[in-house]
Amino acid sequence: MSIRAIDEAPLNRFHRKLTWACAGGPFLDGYLLSIIGVALIGMSNELHLTTADESLIGAAALVGIFIGGLCFGAVTDKLGREAMYTIDLAVLVGGSVLSVFATETWQFVILRFILGIAIGADYPIATSLLAEWVPNKHRGRLLGVLILAWYVGAAAAYVVGYVMAELGGAGTWRWMLASGAVLSALILLLRVGTPESPLWLVNKGRTDDAQKAIKRALGHTVPVDELLAASAAEQSVVQQRFRDLFQGTYLRRTLFCGLFYMCQITPMFALLTFGPTILGSFGLSEGNAGNLGSALISIVFVLGCIPALRMVDRIGRRPVIIWSFALMAVPLAVLGGGSSVPFALVIVCFCAYALFSGGPTVLEWTYPNELFPTGIRATAGGVATSISRLGAAAGTYLLPISLSRLGIGPTMLIGAGITLVGWLVSVLWAEETRGRTLAETSALPGVQPQQTARSGGERRADVTGGSADRS
Template sequence: MSIRAIDEAPLTTFHRKLTVACAGGPFLDGYLLSIIGVALIGMSNELNLSAGDEGLIGAAALVGIFVGGLFGGVLTDRLGREAMYTIDLMVLVGVSVLSVFAGESWQFVVLRFVLGVAVGADYPIATSLLAEWVPNRHRGRLLGILILAWYVGAAAAYVVGYVMAEIGGAGAWRWMLASGAVLSAVVLLMRIGTPESPLWLVNKGRTADAQKSIERALGRTVPIDDLLAASAAEQSMAQHRFRDLFQGAYLRRTLFCGLFYMCQITPMFALYTFGPAILGSFGLGEGNASNLGSALISIVFVAGCIPALRLVDRVGRRPVIVWSFALMAIPLAVLGGGDSLPIAVVIVCFCAYALLSGGPTVLEWTYPNELFPTGIRATAGGVATSISRIGAAAGTLLLPISLSRLGIGTTMLIGAGITLLGWLVSLAWAEETRGRTLAETSAVPVGSRRPSAADEKRGADLRESDLERS
């Protein structure tokens, strides 16, 4: 059952502020993960870092994101969205501050790992909180804005890194890391005071708290009977656990969310690496100017997300993701021509892929939040993130090997193949969730799962407890 006061509410100042605060996390993620790449140049010279040290520092964050996504969602479903929403940012602030004063390679490896854990955890935290607060008709667009913020953060990091390197030279790397600490503190202040998700409160049987949360955020008084009914509906269902993600209908949804995310992000990471070489033909591929080139790459990917934000709520999730994957494979297949292609064709194909990738990109966090119930919503988002990072890590590790041994043409054809796999996964498993309540989108097919006697007894006990407290 859903809460009509939320599902049918008009878009308010609260929703806009919450979207900005939630987007602060992905913005920081893009910023913090990108600024280290710029800072490493000065760090390597001053701290005499080896190539192995640089590789470990870069890989530590990816490993951390995998761990954070896997366990951050579980904690969010158990402890609540509001608590994890601020704890996560406190960790980011602390790690960013400590990074400014670190002086040994192992210290950076440890700090980048912890930062990655916080980054990976923030994905399911912020997205589940926003998904459970926004009206149905705006949910796809507002959740898509969060992933858009990641690219904006990455672009900002390269611009800030460029400016600081121009002003302070190689020794400015500590100021670059300090900028991340300042931005993290700003986002933390924005998040303080955010009310808890009413759906999570209802799921835990805390109907009175849910009523207060809605009154505080939306200025609406929801009859306690409506919330009791919603609580009864939640509690009468089987109580979902981590293992449920890998059983029955939820297994298919878990595979869908994780695989399409991985198939989207793996070639994208490859083009992020290949992009500066393309832009090098315009004189933006060497020295500090390469940071501006990297910023331009992020901006092109942002441009692709903007039309997709409108289409997911107007046309629907399924047609957007299916057609996007199908069209994304075309420019990658053309790039399979390799070095013999004219530079103009290469640039056009690169831009076409970046623009067309907006569809799957804005749905990376929408689908996991819509296809799973409240009890495991954040957990599902975290698992999808972790699966995607396997592809990101593999792409980052194997791309240089593929380029040297197979060549750029074959490497791009492999990317096209991965993209076609994403199309097949979407064609087979993508569901249409546009305009429906979270209760409707997360429901499994009738007869695929039934509550046990213990589940029904627990639901009855909780309903009785709700009535006593009310």
């Protein structure tokens, strides 16, 4: 399904505000996941937390993100983007406020788990809403901007935490947690009044509401015939369901989105989490020098996204993701030499890996939103996010074990191997979606978007990978 008024519209103030509002979710993800690490220092001393307590508090949000992405993408496809778009931010505000007054470990664990669910839910909600509103030629770049927001949020958390720790005294950690509530409230206010996705409305047969939303956002109406035709096309087929993600062509796309996301984020999360430790294994002290080296690498991760944002809409998604994974594997393979690698080369290799990782990073939310139709778009984004978090959790948990038992060289070679799996998955399954409408990018192979007036049985055969009469 396609609406020309959206696909061909020039960027305007509405698109920019929507991008900022949608980016608020990833920003809060980076901020809330990072600020707890800074706050835990004061929390542990004041509340006498054990190592096990700290681990539970730190892991609770990651578990929540997995569940939130897996479950609430489907809820978003059913209830709508607009409703969930503000509800999940309200949960973030409430959870952050309650965290300020928590005093027991179990209270923090429950609240962090709830915050994680809201964060995980926001990924498919915000990305699907933005994908369905922005023009074709800007879609890859604007969806990629959301990734940058995560890094900005994480960096902001460390800056805020550092300043508060320097200026405050006992109990400052509560003000750190309170800062998350303030930011969540501000982003919630920014999101209030955002119109529903016209594609979702048409998918539900609400053409009048779709026209009103387009008029409100873009300033002009759409011919009623066009919206009625799109609605009729949607209603003439069997609506997609969660299980369709694991059948036929959609199964291949689900595996591609989840696996490349996992292969990109597993080494990256481990590096961001244990940067000073990894650099220490190469001979750099884990004090301020290690922190400085980690900060430099983190900055390069952000810088790597900037050229990738331009390239995905200029040269295409497929070449960007394939070449990025190939280039990412090279510096990790060099680091497989372990402690014998000169330290200057170590820094160069890590910076090169961070720079090249920009390609897959900016496509993490672009591909899931482009390869699946409106009825299961948010569901697919949530599933891809959940799959990626399995890799992030495994990498974060296993890296210290690998360092102690195998050493730094073999650990880096494992990272190179994971990256090469991402390259292979991309070579085999990455599709080119640049400059095409969502109707075209999400269509099944051999089926034109206009061919939607067939019977539900024929459509179901396509979904499950069977053949159908296309005459």
